[in-house]
Amino acid sequence: MSASSQIDCKQVAGVVRPLIDLSACEGKQDCVPVCPYDVFEMRPITQDEYKTLSLRGRIKTWVHGREKAFAVRADACHACGLCVTACPEKAIRLTKFT
Numbered sequence: 001m002s003a004s005s006q007i008d009c010k011q012v013a014g015v016v017r018p019l020i021d022l023s024a025c026e027g028k029q030d031c032v033p034v035c036p037y038d039v040f041e042m043r044p045i046t047q048d049e050y051k052t053l054s055l056r057g058r059i060k061t062w063v064h065g066r067e068k069a070f071a072v073r074a075d076a077c078h079a080c081g082l083c084v085t086a087c088p089e090k091a092i093r094l095t096k097f098t
C-alpha cells in the first residue's frame with residue numbers, strides 16, 4: 001500500500017505547502033517523522049535567518065538551541081495536515097503556493 005493511500009490527502013502535490021513560523025519552532029522534530037512525503041528536514045538556523053526572528057523567537061532559539069525545521073520539499077506536500085497537528089508549538093500552517 002502506498003503512503004498516499006494510507007492518509008487523507010486533501011490535494012495533489014504542489015497546491016499547498018507548509019509554512020513554518022521559525023520564531024515559534026523549538027526544533028522538537030515532530031513534523032519530520034509524521035510527514036508521509038519527507039517534506040521536512042532539521043538544520044541549524046543561519047545567522048541571517050536568526051535576524052528575522054521576533055524577540056520571543058530569538059529567546060526561544062537561545063533556550064532551545066538553533067535547530068529548526070525547514071520544509072525543504074514543500075512541493076511534495078499533499079495537505080494531509082498531520083504536521084500541523086503534530087507540532088507542539090503550533091508553528092506550522094498550510095498555505096497555498098503563490
Ligand code: SF4
Nearest residue numbers: 035077078080081083
Ligand atoms: S500537510 Fe504536513 S505532513 Fe501532510 S504532506 Fe504536507 S507537509 Fe507533510
